[in-house]
Amino acid sequence: MIPCAKFRGCLLAALAGDCLGAQFEFSPRRSSFRTVWLAFDANMRERRRWPLVYTDDTALTRAVCESLVDCRGRVEPASLARSLTDAYFKATDRGYGAAAGGVFEDLRDANFADPFGPAAALFEGRGSYGNGGAMRAAPLGLIGAAAAAAPNAEEVQLATRVTHSNALALAGARLMAAAVRLALRFDGVDVDRLYDSLAAEAAAADTACGLHEGEASSYTSSMRQVKEFLGKHPASSAVDEEARAVAGALGTEVTALRSVPTAIYCALRTLRPSHRVHPLISEWQPPGNQNPSIDEAVSTEQRQQQQRLVDCLTFAVSLGGDTDTIASMAGAIVGAALGADALPASLMLACEASDAVDSLATRLHRVAYSS
Ligand code: 8NA
Numbered sequence: 001m002i003p004c005a006k007f008r009g010c011l012l013a014a015l016a017g018d019c020l021g022a023q024f025e026f027s028p029r030r031s032s033f034r035t036v037w038l039a040f041d042a043n044m045r046e047r048r049r050w051p052l053v054y055t056d057d058t059a060l061t062r063a064v065c066e067s068l069v070d071c072r073g074r075v076e077p078a079s080l081a082r083s084l085t086d087a088y089f090k091a092t093d094r095g096y097g098a099a100a101g102g103v104f105e106d107l108r109d110a111n112f113a114d115p116f117g118p119a120a121a122l123f124e125g126r127g128s129y130g131n132g133g134a135m136r137a138a139p140l141g142l143i144g145a146a147a148a149a150a151p152n153a154e155e156v157q158l159a160t161r162v163t164h165s166n167a168l169a170l171a172g173a174r175l176m177a178a179a180v181r182l183a184l185r186f187d188g189v190d191v192d193r194l195y196d197s198l199a200a201e202a203a204a205a206d207t208a209c210g211l212h213e214g215e216a217s218s219y220t221s222s223m224r225q226v227k228e229f230l231g232k233h234p235a236s237s238a239v240d241e242e243a244r245a246v247a248g249a250l251g252t253e254v255t256a257l258r259s260v261p262t263a264i265y266c267a268l269r270t271l272r273p274s275h276r277v278h279p280l281i282s283e284w285q286p287p288g289n290q291n292p293s294i295d296e297a298v299s300t301e302q303r304q305q306q307q308r309l310v311d312c313l314t315f316a317v318s319l320g321g322d323t324d325t326i327a328s329m330a331g332a333i334v335g336a337a338l339g340a341d342a343l344p345a346s347l348m349l350a351c352e353a354s355d356a357v358d359s360l361a362t363r364l365h366r367v368a369y370s371s
């Protein structure tokens with residue numbers, strides 16, 4: 001059985017990436033690693049409840065979880081459509097993609113009679129290739145890891161099609177769910193093996209959506225670039241050059257193809273046992289360490305895990321572009337691998353609704369292992 005702490009780590013780190021990244025989403029200029037880190041440090045030092053609000057990424061991830069819990073771990077498109085739509089109308093100002101609002105309005109107006117219809121009609125019938133399906137796919141990876149019959153590619157497809165019907169969006173969501181599912185079982189050492197499994201998933205996702213090996217724009221070709229970057233080990237002093245190169249090659253856009261492999265790179269980079277946390281962060285003591293009412297004392301090993309996760313989120317946001325979504329997806333993968341111990345209490349205090357996300361993760365875990 002996958003420990004509940006890993007479900008919690010996944011969803012809490014996804015929340016943290018969204019909340020931290022939202023401050024930088026589509027800034028006109030990319031921010032340096034140092035600038036991003038200083039902002040995060042200030043966020044955690046504030047020691048106020050919820051200065052950081054979450055965006056559409058978390059609103060919809062919560063909605064996916066709620067629907068999965070209600071449906072005993074199954075994807076039921078009508079239930080999911082209702083849950084996503086409810087989340088949208090509860091707060092339409094959480095930074096949704098331009099096409100999302102119309103889909104939710106149409107779903108509601110037709111009383112969810114055809115959960116796939118409105119999304120299929122978008123963009124003259126081509127459907128959205130945005131990353132909005134992938135950004136809420138983490139719970140599907142969690143449920144998929146517990147299912148006897150994993151991988152759950154078909155369920156991911158059903159869940160994604162409610163808002164995103166384009167083949168590129170479906171493949172991206174499938175790859176993201178697979179990344180979470182595989183990260184849950186990561187042994188802490190063999191990143192090459194994790195990469196190989198993901199590259200195979202990317203190839204299967206490409207085939208399923210009619211992309212072909214060797215095509216310049218495919219998940220397979222992006223994963224090949226991920227491997228190249230993983231093979232380099234630039235010094236911490238060159239982290240901004242690394243970010244510029246990664247952002248240019250893999251992308252930081254709102255499209256699934258130009259964001260999911262980017263998030264995967266951020267996660268695998270951090271999970272390499274050889275990875276050195278940036279000195280700004282390895283010298284950092286979570287502020288709550290001075291305030292026992294917020295952070296309980298943590299072991300050296302736990303401190304290192306926390307630094308690793310924060311290093312990952314800082315790097316992801318320093319790439320620029322769709323920072324909340326890329327950091328949220330990268331966080332989900334790393335959080336699934338490291339578990340809830342990797343989340344500093346001072347960070348959880350800063351992120352909106354962290355208690356609700358935490359209990360939702362526990363409920364999802366219960367459902368995953370009770371059916
Ligand atoms: P989406 O479905 O609106 O897709 C995002 C954008 O991609 C669209 O608005 C189009 O510009 C473009 N696009 C997608 N498919 C096509 C197509 N077939 N042909 C031409 N253009 C296309 O939204 P989503 O849910 O996928 O987006 C997720 C992103 O939106 C996340 O980054 C999330 O954080 C949010 N976001 C919102 C804003 C905002 O200004 N409100 C900005 C960035 C990101």
Ligand code: MG
Binds near residue numbers: 055056057095324325
């Ligand atoms: Mg967002």
Ligand code: MG
Binds near residue numbers: 100
């Ligand atoms: Mg969406």
Ligand code: MG
Binds near residue numbers: 322325326
């Ligand atoms: Mg975004």
